[in-house]
Amino acid sequence: MLYPSYLNLTESEWKDRIDRALSFLESCRVCPHECKINRLKDEKGFCHTGRYAIVDSYFPHRGEEKPIRGYRGSGTVFFSYCNMKCVYCQNYQISQLGEGKEVKPEELAQMFLDLQRMGCHNLNLVTPSHAVPQILEALYIAVKKGFRLPIVYNTSSFDSLESLKLMDGIVDIYLADLKYANSQIGKKYSKVKNYWEVATEAIKEMHRQVGDLVLDSNGLAVRGVIIRHLVLPNGLAGTEKVAEFLRSLSQRMAVNVMDQYYPSYKAWDYPELSRRITYKEYLQALSFVEGLNLVLE
Numbered sequence: 372m373l374y375p376s377y378l379n380l381t382e383s384e385w386k387d388r389i390d391r392a393l394s395f396l397e398s399c400r401v402c403p404h405e406c407k408i409n410r411l412k413d414e415k416g417f418c419h420t421g422r423y424a425i426v427d428s429y430f431p432h433r434g435e436e437k438p439i440r441g442y443r444g445s446g447t448v449f450f451s452y453c454n455m456k457c458v459y460c461q462n463y464q465i466s467q468l469g470e471g472k473e474v475k476p477e478e479l480a481q482m483f484l485d486l487q488r489m490g491c492h493n494l495n496l497v498t499p500s501h502a503v504p505q506i507l508e509a510l511y512i513a514v515k516k517g518f519r520l521p522i523v524y525n526t527s528s529f530d531s532l533e534s535l536k537l538m539d540g541i542v543d544i545y546l547a548d549l550k551y552a553n554s555q556i557g558k559k560y561s562k563v564k565n566y567w568e569v570a571t572e573a574i575k576e577m578h579r580q581v582g583d584l585v586l587d588s589n590g591l592a593v594r595g596v597i598i599r600h601l602v603l604p605n606g607l608a609g610t611e612k613v614a615e616f617l618r619s620l621s622q623r624m625a626v627n628v629m630d631q632y633y634p635s636y637k638a639w640d641y642p643e644l645s646r647r648i649t650y651k652e653y654l655q656a657l658s659f660v661e662g663l664n665l666v667l668e
Contacts, residue, residue, distance in 0.1 A: 374593070375521040377514065377541040385511050388537050392504035395533065396422070402454045402500045402531050403569050418452050418501035419469055424509075425451035427471035429482045431491050436627055436666050438584070438592040439495065439523060439546060446486030446520060447495040448479075454501045455527050456562040457550075459638035466498060467636065479509035480516070487520050492591055493544065495523040503534040510541070521593065524577075528570035529563055535576045545577040545596045549617070552609025560607070560644070571616055574598070584625035584664065597625045597666055601632055602656045605643050614659040625664045628656050 373379050395401045396410040406416030413421035431444030439445045451471035464470045474482070483494055499506055510518070521543040528547045549570055551557040557566030577596050584595035600613055610628075617624045630653045638644040
């Protein structure tokens, strides 16, 4: 088998994936919101993205987890807008205000190729859930021109199972948030329905596709799932339940328990979110995930 995985796809398989993905745009069901608008005609729903993807920036990212960033950086593409509206988002200018520019498939493909030329270890697709069809179009063009980097799908996990299945055999590494253990909390702070149910089913699908994290001799991720869990003040993220779910999925699940929460964007409107976490809260969160494979930055 060739690596990255997408090199094993035949021409007909590529075209079938792209055709199916584009059909999702016609009455949009690319993500769990299922807005049913016609994005092929540039209509815009929850994600404010029409026929073409919007990209804020792309560059070698040296701030990701060590297995992702390595020593040359992760080739990161920041897609604008998001299918979640987290009130505390630290990248709200991109995810909520939509900074960036619309790009055609050929332009997006060139970004992928540029990142490869820069020497990045992988292609890191940030906030891809609403742009799966556009990513597949561009990736096919890039591969035809010699693109060979493994794909990191960097997601909130509010993903459609149909869209994730289109990425089966294309994505080698899933870098997936598990934000909340309570869907009512998810609705209040991220404006989405059924977050816990959707995200856990999505992560099960990701793990089915690529399994536990596998590193090469240099400590770089080559395949598998890494879960990110941001600890929120006052136990709002439900870390204990999150850990129980991950442990039930795999005793070797790689988890990054993140302590970098700070009030941003609209967090000050919510007193319970208007402070950083305490060291005690972080240590308690770490204790919950004891026995899992911790990935520290």
